[in-house]
Amino acid sequence: MSVSEITDDFRDRARSADILSGSQKLMILVLSMTLYGVGDIVANIVPEIQAGPFEIGVSYFSFIAVVLAALLAPAWVALGAPLGELVFSDMLLGDFGGFSEIEGFLETALAIYIAGCLVRNPRSLRQLFWAPIVMVLVDKLTGGAIDITKVLIGIDPESLEESGGLVSAFLVAEGIDIVITVVTSGILFGALPAMWLAPRLYGKLEPIMGLRPRDPQRPPRMRGPWKTSIWAVAALAFVAAAAVELTAAWEEFAGREGISVLGAFEPDYVERFGAVYLWIAAAIALVIGLGVFFALRAVRSRSQ
Amino acid sequence: MSGTATKRTGRDRMSVEWVKLELMRVAYATRGGFLSRRDPRAVLAWYVVVAAAPWFTYSTTILTLLFLAAAVCALAARIGPLLLALFAFGLLGQAVYVLVLVFFLGGNPAAIDGLAQISLKLGTISLASMAAFVSLDPEKLSDGLLALRAPAMLGFGVSYGYRMVPLLVDEFHTIVDGHRLRGAPPSGHGFLGWRTARRIGVIAVQSFYPLILNTAGRTRTTVEALETRGFTAAGSTSGAGRRLRLAHLRFTPADAALIAATLLFVVVAYGVGGRWPVIG
Numbered sequence: 001m002s003v004s005e006i007t008d009d010f011r012d013r014a015r016s017a018d019i020l021s022g023s024q025k026l027m028i029l030v031l032s033m034t035l036y037g038v039g040d041i042v043a044n045i046v047p048e049i050q051a052g053p054f055e056i057g058v059s060y061f062s063f064i065a066v067v068l069a070a071l072l073a074p075a076w077v078a079l080g081a082p083l084g085e086l087v088f089s090d091m092l093l094g095d096f097g098g099f100s101e102i103e104g105f106l107e108t109a110l111a112i113y114i115a116g117c118l119v120r121n122p123r124s125l126r127q128l129f130w131a132p133i134v135m136v137l138v139d140k141l142t143g144g145a146i147d148i149t150k151v152l153i154g155i156d157p158e159s160l161e162e163s164g165g166l167v168s169a170f171l172v173a174e175g176i177d178i179v180i181t182v183v184t185s186g187i188l189f190g191a192l193p194a195m196w197l198a199p200r201l202y203g204k205l206e207p208i209m210g211l212r213p214r215d216p217q218r219p220p221r222m223r224g225p226w227k228t229s230i231w232a233v234a235a236l237a238f239v240a241a242a243a244v245e246l247t248a249a250w251e252e253f254a255g256r257e258g259i260s261v262l263g264a265f266e267p268d269y270v271e272r273f274g275a276v277y278l279w280i281a282a283a284i285a286l287v288i289g290l291g292v293f294f295a296l297r298a299v300r301s302r303s304q
Numbered sequence: 305m306s307g308t309a310t311k312r313t314g315r316d317r318m319s320v321e322w323v324k325l326e327l328m329r330v331a332y333a334t335r336g337g338f339l340s341r342r343d344p345r346a347v348l349a350w351y352v353v354v355a356a357a358p359w360f361t362y363s364t365t366i367l368t369l370l371f372l373a374a375a376v377c378a379l380a381a382r383i384g385p386l387l388l389a390l391f392a393f394g395l396l397g398q399a400v401y402v403l404v405l406v407f408f409l410g411g412n413p414a415a416i417d418g419l420a421q422i423s424l425k426l427g428t429i430s431l432a433s434m435a436a437f438v439s440l441d442p443e444k445l446s447d448g449l450l451a452l453r454a455p456a457m458l459g460f461g462v463s464y465g466y467r468m469v470p471l472l473v474d475e476f477h478t479i480v481d482g483h484r485l486r487g488a489p490p491s492g493h494g495f496l497g498w499r500t501a502r503r504i505g506v507i508a509v510q511s512f513y514p515l516i517l518n519t520a521g522r523t524r525t526t527v528e529a530l531e532t533r534g535f536t537a538a539g540s541t542s543g544a545g546r547r548l549r550l551a552h553l554r555f556t557p558a559d560a561a562l563i564a565a566t567l568l569f570v571v572v573a574y575g576v577g578g579r580w581p582v583i584g
Contacts, residue, residue: 011526021529023528023535024456025459026457026527026530026535027462027520027523030461030464030465030523030526031456031520031523031529033461033465033469034465034469034472034519034523035512035515035516037465037469038472038473038515039512041469042473042476063509063512064512064516067516083458084465087465088465088469106515144320154338188505189505189509193509196509196510198512201513203458204517205520208517208520208524209524231383237415
């Protein structure tokens with residue numbers, strides 16, 4: 001048998017990405033975690049150029065996540081990579097935003113999953129070009145929407161009213177930030193390296209993990225867990241990410257002048273009920289969170 | 305370096321070697337401190353209390369009290385100078401950035417009070433997370449997560465990563481050095497040093513090619529070793545394997561006292577700060 005025949009024979013016997021054993025899931029999770037963690041540390045070392053208030057620098061190495069998600073099972077890479085970021089660059093270095101980090105985790109995971117499913121053929125340069133850009137856009141647009149609310153919630157409604165320009169200032173800053181990130185993290189450290197790396201790793205990385213290389217004819221389907229639609233999962237992830245902020249987000253509801261631009265819904269819970277509403281909101285968020293958790297567990301145990 | 309006998313001073317602290325050592329110290333919790341002797345569950349509970357407390361108030365007095373307490377705890381947990389410097393730098397940088405935004409893009413100095421609040425909140429949380437995770441070595445952290453019924457994969461992944469990342473950073477460094485040794489140096493820096501920047505970027509990206517393959521091999525070896533010892537089969541999330549792993553955890557009265565004292569402090573801070581709002 002020639003080498004290529006042996007390889008083909010091996011590929012036929014290797015598992016496809018649809019059916020993974022427990023240890024393969026663990027391998028993919030740990031691999032993407034450590035690699036993305038290292039990439040994150042390196043990205044922090046790369047010097048940044050300060051242009052006025054805006055920093056031109058690499059916020060993350062999106063190519064690592066995209067290449068891994070394009071070659072291996074995207075769902076597990078999507079879980080692993082943001083976990084690596086959380087553990088290494090955030091927890092280890094103390095740059096940990098507390099519970100609000102869950103928001104970033106959900107956004108990044110969703111972005112990586114969508115990007116990984118977009119690459120049907122890891123040899124196609126066109127798909128590899130668009131995947132990191134889509135990843136950065138999904139990550140930054142969902143993040144930006146929540147970020148603006150996040151800026152509003154930490155600030156008193158009174159001082160926000162007095163500084164009317166603040167909201168628009170942050171909107172401008174977010175917009176410019178997204179453009180810069182798409183160029184640096186999406187194209188320079190996303191699309192270009194991915195186009196170089198993925199075709200070279202294709203067929204080399206998967207056998208090490210005991211996996212069949214991705215078949216362009218049968219790409220991973222954009223399906224959520226338990227055969228739900230990915231869009232439902234995406235919407236749920238976005239809502240959950242926003243809900244994480246709910247404990248402190250009461251001012252969005254209480255806000256008056258500055259926020260009415262964003263949403264017309266402004267009942268004055270806090271004025272009526274006082275700061276007690278804060279604790280009630282937190283309790284409700286906790287109950288909803290636990291409810292979702294137990295519902296998911298019930299669904300999973302029934303499907304098994 | 306002749307070990308710990310020589311005191312590091314001045315420019316010696318700026319070396320990459322020192323940064324790596326400092327990262328290792330953080331990852332392996334070798335500095336000691338009041339939280340490192342506690343049960344991991346107690347440390348995680350302490351962290352949840354301290355990190356959640358600032359979100360429920362908009363009084364600068366209460367926030368200042370909480371921030372000071374977190375700072376004292378962070379110092380008592382013996383955070384290294386690298387992390388403290390990074391933290392101070394980040395806090396200052398954020399403040400300057402937001403102030404510039406407020407003044408240049410139309411705003412009001414009255415917003416500074418609000419900005420001080422958000423800085424105090426984020427600062428408290430950062431200090432608490434530094435204190436907690438500097439004091440938990442990988443083993444304790446994964447045991448604590450497992451004891452709190454987190455998925456076994458998460459616990460393993462976190463402790464494996466904690467141990468591996470310093471090694472991988474080292475390996476990455478070696479690969480980059482190899483690239484720089486073999487490659488031709490760029491002909492000059494170019495306009496704004498773009499040639500140098502491009503070279504650094506290209507090497508940083510190309511170094512990931514061997515790194516990805518090496519790490520995949522290493523991961524596979526580790527997971528296979530785990531499986532031969534029955535990681536999945538023995539069920540480390542439930543049953544005998546889990547009990548065996550968690551048998552050494554002891555939740556002592558001292559741990560309970562730590563959590564009780566923290567809760568008491570938070571309640572007192574809210575009471576005092578609400579009664580006498582000195583700062584606002």
